Amino acid sequence: MAPAPSNVAYSLYLVTDSTSAILGDRDLVEVVQAAVEGGVTLVQYRDKVSDTAGLVSTAKRLHAVTQKHKIPLLINDRIDVALAVGCEGVHIGQDDLGMCHGSQPTRSSSDLCLDLPSARKLLGGDAIIGVTVSTVEEAQKACKDGADYLGVGTMFATATLAKVIASKTNTKGIIGTAGTKKILQAIAETGRNVRTVSIGGIxxxxxxxxxxxxxxxxxxxxxxxxxxxxxxxxxxxxxAKELLSLVKSPPPFAAASLANDQKAANIETLLERTPAIIKEVGSKTPLSHNMTNLVVQNFAANVALAVGGSPIMANYGEEAKDLCKLGGALVINMGTVTPEGLQNYALALKAYNLEGGPVVLDPVGGGATAIRRGAVKTLLAAGYFDVIKGNEGEIKTVFGTVVQQKGVDSGASTLSDLEKATLVRDLAARERNVVVMTGATDFVSDGQRTYAVKNGHELLGRITGSGCVLGTTISLMLAVCRQDKLLAAVAGLLHYEIAAEIAAEREDVKGPGTFVPALIDELYDVQKATSGGDISWLKRAKVE
Ligand code: 3NM
Structure with missing residues (x-):
């Protein structure tokens, strides 16, 4: 007996495909049997090519397999087939809710694909009925109509979907993790216990x-x-075995995180713990792997050295497979982006994500051109960033607000401090990472803890690459402090901005030109002083 609808395990849901591009010349039932032996917890028979007799015959064979392993078999869209087979339920695709009869070549007017309430009437309360949703409205309606679970998608662009629904008029949107989270929130707010799986390109x-x-x-x-x-x-x-074990464990980049109650819970603890992190950078000289723009390569390498790290400016994505194993962190800075560069960033990001090595995204000029807006989207879909650091224009772009940046400048601020703090907090909560937004006051948040850092100097805005090298500085702190990424970001901000203040006050600094070498010197001095136990510079910290 398959489990009752409320006890179904949705961890690894296999949806079948009968097109030769995916199945090849193999027998579908044998493939499904192998997958079920590997640990699939639920099977949906989805076949847009066979006629009704073929569907019923294959579904019966599949049902014998799933029954043996005590897992449910659902039929995609065809309630008549589910009834004929006596399997556990159906899955109704959104595209099929409004166009049940006759618009597809293989479908005849006698085929039975119905809306959810009608399907429920025919199949009864014990049947498992799922619906595909890609918007909050669709999810709310399906919950109200009594769906047992929702297939939420499309997560990523997928060749499978392109092939399968190429003939359909209603292609669905790519909603990514951010869109999925909104739908999950809407489902929670309905108060109904409707289960969910994500689908598309996973x-x-x-x-x-x-x-x-x-x-x-x-x-x-x-x-x-x-x-x-x-x-x-x-x-x-x-x-299937590998996927099931991945589903059941946290990703490497989340595994090292401290429990919330162990993280620096207030400004005092953040400041207290900052020197130890700076000191550890000095003693461990972690790698800062920079994939950065043409303008700042040399400056970023010098800053990494001054802060106590070991820089490598490696733009060839394949190199990340080796570099990610060296205990350092990666900076992806998409200034001077090129198509080839973007591919390299995605490759490196994947390698670091697999290893759990921290990655900083600097979406330089993200709101300046359509190409860069696209690059931001591509990178967010390509992997996980532990920290996203940018100016107001860039952070708004990452959030999805359309802004027009003038080159890499942030552009005039349109937000109050409260709105800035809210933007940074919301983006961090959405991405489950840390977001740093630079400006006269910097804002930093991990979605729960949000702080304003008021250190820094106006001269930082008069030199090129001052934001980019902050990314490099933060990467080094992250390399030694993976457990509390917000603390790492704050430590990086304080080291960098206070060194800038001290540099700007020096008598030999006459303007931007003399400020650059002085900044490198003072970054080095803050590292040296801290490693030697002198943390008097930290008295300048203005965090609230
Ligand atoms: N439905 P793959 S995406 C069948 O978004 C299907 O509703 C989708 O295939 C939706 O795992 C999809 O190969 C295909 O990417 C998923």
């Missing part, structure tokens, strides 16, 4: 991040639905 390298980043404090995904990463795998059993 595979072994994305699954943990999907579960981690989509998660809303009030509702998590119950699992993931997968087509090609299992059906098209050479060894579907092994693929």
């Amino acid at each position: 595979n072994a390298s994305t699954v943990q991040r999907v579960l981690f980043q989509s998660s809303h404090p009030k509702k998590k995904l119950d699992g993931v639905a997968i087509v090609s990463a299992i059906i098209a795998a050479q060894d579907p059993k092994q693929a």
Whole structure:
């Protein structure tokens, strides 16, 4: 017996595909059997090509497999097939809710695909009925109509979807982890216990991040639905086994995080713990792997050295496979972005994510051109960033607000301090990371703790790359403090901005030109002093 609807495990939901591009010339039932042996917890038979007799015959064979393993079998859209087979339920795709009869070549007017309430009437209260949703409104309606679970998507662009629904008129949007989180929140607010899986482009390298980043404090995904990463795998059993074990463990970049009650809970603890981090950078000289723009390469390498780290300016993505194992951190700075550069960033990001090595995103000039807005989206979909650091224009762009930056300048601020703090907090909560927004006052948040740092100097705005090298500084702090990323970001901000203040006050600093070498000197001095136990510079800290 398959479990009752309320006890179904949604962790690893296999959705089948019968097109040769994915299945090849293999027998679908054998592939599904292998996947079920590997640990799939639920199967949906989705076949847009066979006629009704073929569907019923294959569904019966599949049902024999799933029954043996005591997991449910659902049929995509075709209630008549589910009834004929006596399986556990159906999945109703949004595209099918409004166009049940006859618009697809293989579908005839006698095929039975219905809306949810009608399906429920026919199948009864014990049947499992799921619906595909890609918007908050669709999710709210499906919850109200009594869905047992929702397939939330499309997570990432997927070749499978393109092939499967190419003939449909209503193609769905790519909603990513941010869109999924909004839907989860809306479901939580309905007060109904409707289960959820994410679908679209999910595979072994994305699954943990999907579960981690989509998660809303009030509702998590119950699992993931997968087509090609299992059906098209050479060894579907092994693929399912690996995916199930990934679903059940946190991603490497989250594994090291301290429990909330162990993190620096207020300004006093943040300031107290800052010197130890700076000192550790000095003693460990961690690697700061910079994939950065043409303008600041030399400056960033000098700053990394002055702060106590060991820089490498490696823009070739393949190198990250080795570099990510050296205990350092990566900075992806998308200034002077090129198509090839973007591919390299995505490769490196993946390597660091797999290893759990911290990554800083600096979305330089993200709101300046359509290409850079696109690059921001590509990078956010490509992997997880532990810290996103940018000016107001850049952070707004990452959040999804359309702004027009003039080059890499932030542009005039349109936000009050409270609005800035809210933006930074909301973006950090959405991405489940740390966001730093620079300006006259810098704002930093991990979605729960939000601080304003009022250190720094006007001369930082008069030299090129001052924001970029802050990213490099923060990367070094992150390399030694993975457990509390907010603390690492604050330590980096304070080291950098207070050194800038001290440099700007020096008598030999006459303007931007003399400020640059003085800044490098003072970054070095703050490191040296702190490592020697002198933390008097920290008295200048203005954090609130
Ligand atoms: N439905 P893969 S995405 C069947 O967004 C299906 O509703 C989707 O295939 C939706 O795991 C999709 O190979 C295909 O990316 C998912």
